[in-house]
Amino acid sequence: MSNQYWKLLPVTSAMVMAQLLTVDIKTSVAQEASPMASQTEALQFLQRRNQLKQINVDNPNEPMSQVTNVNQLRDVSPSDWAYEALRSLVERYGCIVGYPDRTFRGDRALTRWEFAAGLNACLTQLERMIQEGVAVVREDLEKLRRLAQEFQAELTALGTRVDNLESRAAFLEDHQFSTTTKLNGEVVFGISGVATGQRNNGSEQIPKITTFGHRTRLELNTSFTGEDNLFTRIATGTVPELEETAETPQANLAFAQPEDSKVSIEVLYYNFPINKNISAWIEANGGAWDDFTNTLNALDGDGGAGALSVFGTRNPIYYQGENGGVGFQGTIGPFQWSAGYLASLKESPLPGEGLFNGPFAALAQFGYVPNDDFGVALIYNHGYNTLYAGSNSRLRGLGRLFTDSIVGTNHDTYSLGFKWKLMDHFIVSGWGGYSDAKTLKSYEDPDTGGTVSRGYLDIWNWAITLGFPDIIKEGSLAGIVIGQPPWVTSSNINLGDGSRLREDSPFHVEGFFQFPFTDNIQITPGIIFVDSPDNNKSNSGLVIGVIRTTFTF
Template sequence: MKSPLVWKTLKISPALLGLSLFVTSNAYAAVPNQTATNESTVKLNNPLSEMSVEIDSLQIASDVSPGLSPTNTTADPNRELLEQIQRYSGENNTESLDQVTSVGQLRDVSPGDWAYEALRSLVERYGCIAGYPDGTYRGNRALTRYEFAAGLNSCLQQIERLMVGDTPDGTELETLRRLIQEFEAELATLGARVDNLEGRVAFLEDNQFSTTTKLRGEVIFNLGSAFGDEKADNSGEDIEDNITLSHRTRLNFDTSFTGEDRLRVRLQAGNTPEFDEATGTEMARLGFEAASNNDVEVNDLYYRFPLGDNIRLLVGANGFDFNDIAEIHNPILESSGTGALNRFNRRNPFVFRNNAEQGVGANIQFSDFLSLDLAYLTGESNSPADKDGLFDGDFTAISQLNLALGEKLDLGFAFGYSYYPGEDVNLSGSTGSPRAKEPFGEIATSALRFGIQGSWRLTPTINLAGWGGYIDAEAEAGAREGDNADLWTWVANVSFLDLGKEGAALSIMGGMPPKLTNVDGGDEDEDTSFLIEAQYQYPITDNILITPGAYVILNPNHDDGNDNIWVGTIRTTFSF
């Protein structure tokens, strides 16, 4: 009769064979993140004998721990390598594996799965399979070579536990050698496949754009025109209503030096029409303007990096505003390339349009449900002239508290303070009436900013969003020093998702552009403008989106004496 050791070994062999077959069937899907190093050998030493199980041709990538580098030489490299694998399998992070004792603990594995019986055997009989902390197995996910090493190590440790207390004789050793030979063919096949993958990865790395920088691009072709009678600027001129064909082109270079930071450099060129000049009101501006006459310019430049686990800092040197820092809470319509067609409908102008170009900011994550956005922003910090610079020119200090009420409702509460020394006063973010832009003219002005914005996924295919804003402005110099004024704005929108096609969206939105009221010693906006937009986002492919739509401005510039103005457009967005 066989000794207990042989029987225990024979009992474990199906677990090892099953693991090897599982790894072989998934080897093609696992591509290492960086170039693999030279071949290594892993040995498992039985503490009760001189027997060793040797696995050849197992290559370990060097992208996790410096201890796995080929330059690391120690007195016992095989033992250190095994310790590295054991440490990897026990790492305490969100993707670490937890041993399960029943296949029923894996919520994404069902009896109807083709590998269910194999998994049940490996889990319940041999204890060689682990799941993720969220209770899933992720059987269709690509298997990394580290995960293979950790799983194989677990099975080998199981053999060691069964062998404790038994001393193998010659017959048992022969049985073990025969089992080792059965694995040689599987591991040789795995090694050949990994070698092939390494060659392909090496080719891609040799021909890639950059090891640290990703290039993303967006091109917009736009066919559009404004319609109506007279301009809204009391000039008596007719609206410039010729049909236009224009473009906006962006190239984003996103660079990471540590894997957790990002340096954004955006190049932009375009020739989209300035509908505010064509219609006499800034309410008519497009949400994707790029009126640079095709000159290439640096449109966005900032660097963000983590400070600990819950804080992220940002520094912006050009084209930097609060929307680069804070959550906008308008997920379907906030993007300039794929969101609202009108500038006003994209985001709350009292919070996210502060006439800024440079600044610093921070995101603080208190929990999964509570976060805080902070920023100090300036418009002319690059200029050393009087009433310019980082602290002597216009500035905005602003914050937003974000609440995530479950998975469907998000809210943001914003408060800020702005000061303009008399030049480039712009309280409306160039989305409202001329009076709302400069309540007291070109004199020093301060403003307390308040805003609330939110998004609610009412059903899986219906999303509601909107915002409201208020500014308390005060004149800080001249004959009107001490005068106060109030500014108001609001928007509401609804989007019907996957309408007609997966990824499509029909959106309807409307609101009141920034309006000036209750002005001390000056004129206010006596009437009320309303801006209504309807659009349909239709994806042709994953990279081409066509958005036909139109918007109308009722009582432009908050003056019911002005004729209504219409803007129609067909925007085609190419992303790559």
């Protein structure tokens, strides 16, 4: 059945009967004393009723709530002109249902078709009462008989329309992709390029090359019980990581997919409820913290929407750890919590790798999220050999010499994130984070021949994101990102040339405007600026231009 049809039916039924069975309050009151219909009159009504097209209005999924007392309707008061009529319908026939918020919304306009649908609902209720031997007021029966005659054409047409809908629904069920699986898709076309910028201590200009690539995703959501979800994402693409030429991850775009159009199963997990407040995720491949954790960023569109850059999309703490493991999400009233474990090389049988012996991260988050407009959360991440993935920085003088897997790193990261919708067209989000990191062994620098010592790293980052939804057109979004990607503020690590590891503080500014041409096509031009790219003030500012077009189906 049409969802819209079923939603209008209960409300309009009460409205119709309130307006038609009682022309005014006096008539309604007078009905209290009306004589009951005889058995013969009731049988005649049933015979007449059976000549009309039967329409089944019973819907087990109907979200409306049955009203047993008119005082349960918050927007109906004894001073309303139809109060006595409504009370009579509730007490005598049970012919009224309200919205879930216990409102009646009696001032809503209705069409002739809605009139007929509401009339039919009360006819069906009256028919049921007669069949069960319940006494019916004769005056009500007469009014309904007249109305049924007047609206016979509409009632018959409604029955035909319902039959047609049932036939179409049956056809779709017979020809659908799967009875348990829904298919969604997203295709991103991206034009991007570095407009200006330097690398390698300012000695080289970054090549100014414009690229055009795509990111394509097909997502299968399969449910076996109606509450669980087996999620499968098949992906491919050609959008490059600009880190390759800019020599800093700070240049990477959120929709980068440098797969040379090779198709793979990028994400695979199974989600199911443990009880009404707790759900679990089994991450088989490509798992990420945002699968089961609220990132509290209004601009987080996972690359296909929202922020254009990796840094602007979400808090860097959510990049520390990936691939396979387990996750949990739960609620305690207005509080939300998430916890999980992810191993980067969980499928490898080699020494120092695998589910428990290789790189891993564990995350816990606890937040206060009373509604969709506000949320604040504390996040903690502990990991082994997963610092580099979430640093969003080369750790100047360190990242070029070795990676996590060579020297070994431990980290404890602490962060605070929030989102606040201050008004209809303005949302502010943000985060701040600190990582206490350690390298686990020294390393010989092949360039200088010296030894890079082991030691500690203090790493900080922060950002404020501003979102302006629906400012020009419904579905549009303007966004601004201001912040500092992770940088080392303090360290006791000595490099191979005898100097102390240090980094300059970078600064990230990003702006974009997401414009929907249709419900399924949107284009987003934007610009990204990074001061002191690669955390090196010797490099001039990095400017990246982007035009992203997203198709969803």
